[in-house]
Amino acid sequence: MRLVIIGTGNIGRAAVEAAKKASDIELVGVYHHNDDLSEVDADVALLCLPTREIPTFAQKMLKMGISTVDSFDIHGQIYDLREDLMWIAKQHKAVSILSAGWDPGSDSMVRALFSALVPNGDTYTNFGPGRSMGHTVAAKAIPGVKDALSMTLPAGKGKHDRHVYIELEDGYTFQEVKAAILRDDYFAHDKTEIEQVESVAAINTTAHGVHIERNGLSGVTPNQQLDFTMRIDNPALTAQFMVCCARAAYRMMGREQYGAFTTIELAPIDLLEGNDEELIRAFI
Amino acid sequence: MRLVIIGTGNIGRAAVEAAKKASDIELVGVYHHNDDLSEVDADVALLCLPTREIPTFAQKMLKMGISTVDSFDIHGQIYDLREDLMWIAKQHKAVSILSAGWDPGSDSMVRALFSALVPNGDTYTNFGPGRSMGHTVAAKAIPGVKDALSMTLPAGKGKHDRHVYIELEDGYTFQEVKAAILRDDYFAHDKTEIEQVESVAAINTTAHGVHIERNGLSGVTPNQQLDFTMRIDNPALTAQFMVCCARAAYRMMGREQYGAFTTIELAPIDLLEGNDEELIRAFI
Numbered sequence: 001m002r003l004v005i006i007g008t009g010n011i012g013r014a015a016v017e018a019a020k021k022a023s024d025i026e027l028v029g030v031y032h033h034n035d036d037l038s039e040v041d042a043d044v045a046l047l048c049l050p051t052r053e054i055p056t057f058a059q060k061m062l063k064m065g066i067s068t069v070d071s072f073d074i075h076g077q078i079y080d081l082r083e084d085l086m087w088i089a090k091q092h093k094a095v096s097i098l099s100a101g102w103d104p105g106s107d108s109m110v111r112a113l114f115s116a117l118v119p120n121g122d123t124y125t126n127f128g129p130g131r132s133m134g135h136t137v138a139a140k141a142i143p144g145v146k147d148a149l150s151m152t153l154p155a156g157k158g159k160h161d162r163h164v165y166i167e168l169e170d171g172y173t174f175q176e177v178k179a180a181i182l183r184d185d186y187f188a189h190d191k192t193e194i195e196q197v198e199s200v201a202a203i204n205t206t207a208h209g210v211h212i213e214r215n216g217l218s219g220v221t222p223n224q225q226l227d228f229t230m231r232i233d234n235p236a237l238t239a240q241f242m243v244c245c246a247r248a249a250y251r252m253m254g255r256e257q258y259g260a261f262t263t264i265e266l267a268p269i270d271l272l273e274g275n276d277e278e279l280i281r282a283f284i
Numbered sequence: 285m286r287l288v289i290i291g292t293g294n295i296g297r298a299a300v301e302a303a304k305k306a307s308d309i310e311l312v313g314v315y316h317h318n319d320d321l322s323e324v325d326a327d328v329a330l331l332c333l334p335t336r337e338i339p340t341f342a343q344k345m346l347k348m349g350i351s352t353v354d355s356f357d358i359h360g361q362i363y364d365l366r367e368d369l370m371w372i373a374k375q376h377k378a379v380s381i382l383s384a385g386w387d388p389g390s391d392s393m394v395r396a397l398f399s400a401l402v403p404n405g406d407t408y409t410n411f412g413p414g415r416s417m418g419h420t421v422a423a424k425a426i427p428g429v430k431d432a433l434s435m436t437l438p439a440g441k442g443k444h445d446r447h448v449y450i451e452l453e454d455g456y457t458f459q460e461v462k463a464a465i466l467r468d469d470y471f472a473h474d475k476t477e478i479e480q481v482e483s484v485a486a487i488n489t490t491a492h493g494v495h496i497e498r499n500g501l502s503g504v505t506p507n508q509q510l511d512f513t514m515r516i517d518n519p520a521l522t523a524q525f526m527v528c529c530a531r532a533a534y535r536m537m538g539r540e541q542y543g544a545f546t547t548i549e550l551a552p553i554d555l556l557e558g559n560d561e562e563l564i565r566a567f568i
Contacts (some may be wrong), residue, residue, distance in 0.1 A: 018503035079564045104568045112552035117527040202481045219302035221520035227513040236505030244400040268396035269548040283396045284388045
């Protein structure tokens, strides 16, 4: 499988490492975000780009007959994006795998499996402790914030607290900036602590985690308890899973299963290096 | 989907309950193990039968054009059984889903997903505490054992201890029966405690559990930690997952994906009640 990686941020760089470790993948190109992509020649392109740019880049690649994998992460818009990309992928005999990070992504597969095992029950997805991309960006946009880090802290049962570290710009007081952050819609609904620090860079982290718990009934039998916990380096995990999904896209192309798919539509075997017999003997 | 259940033991009875709770499944028949099955008319048959009888019953149903789901649990023979059933299923336009319990079964999907997220690492599957079917049967076969219960106790890192409760038959001493159990190949390799009880029935349990842990590298980044824990009623969980796999078999028939498949070859979405849009919006 001939792979290109588009994007050279945290995830793009980690994807280069993950692709190099896979003996069934040939990394044939790494492109910056603004490069001319009209000459790209590959089976699959990993789109390691900001979420809002994914639809445009995915369409462009699919129209060139190149399958795509992205980690588009706006949960409420994923189904519509899948619909948009579906016919383009089919028309150009390609496969697009959407939202292939960890949440949405691998966590989605866990939640679907949990609901199959325990159809009647409650699932709680608890994130962190770890850095929230969205909240960090929101905090940085507040006037007077020179740099920020917003940590997501699990508060139980799918609820989260926020701990925001900020560096102040000259001419602002901590109290006025703190009040502005707490008024922001990103922070207004959760318990939020704000702390001033000398250097955000010095405490920044790519560690993250999630705890998914489900309790309910299998058939008529209650108290079936399922629990998934992950403690990870975030870009490394995201990039690794995207590379595995590139493998799945390539296999689906080989079976002429063209179209756009989310991770819960993938068979786990397609994510893994090896042939059917080796994988079934190893994992079943 | 028109479902029949073959077998009326713990799992067959729990499967009846699980099937009744699914609004997309019509339970059209429940058969005892020795019934005449030549008139069975259904889309899918759940084979809730002893493992060694699965190959014969699966072939019989598939040749009638009825898809099958089983929980065949001899790990080392699953790939060969899949090969045997593959062409029969294809020839008769049916789907056979093998080894659809929890281990092999749903645990296999978890292990495959864990290896995709962390390709270079170690997975440990720790069972219990819970009743081991195989070890219980082995203990019951020892002369002088009137009834037995062999509990599997996790000893860490995929190793297990055994705690065997026995009722003695008249004319045998505890010491001689204990020695015979400890010589048996099922028990000779694990740390095993034997305890005499008045009544095995009084302490018997269907509770079980598993803890799957993996630690390793995503790309070149170490210390990626994944952890799955399940505490369940065993027959209820097994039966529920088999019913979900019957749904997957039916959907695959609809897409003309005929053949024999293990659980790591299934997409999680096919296990769940609902249409693509509902399920993607709910789980992604």
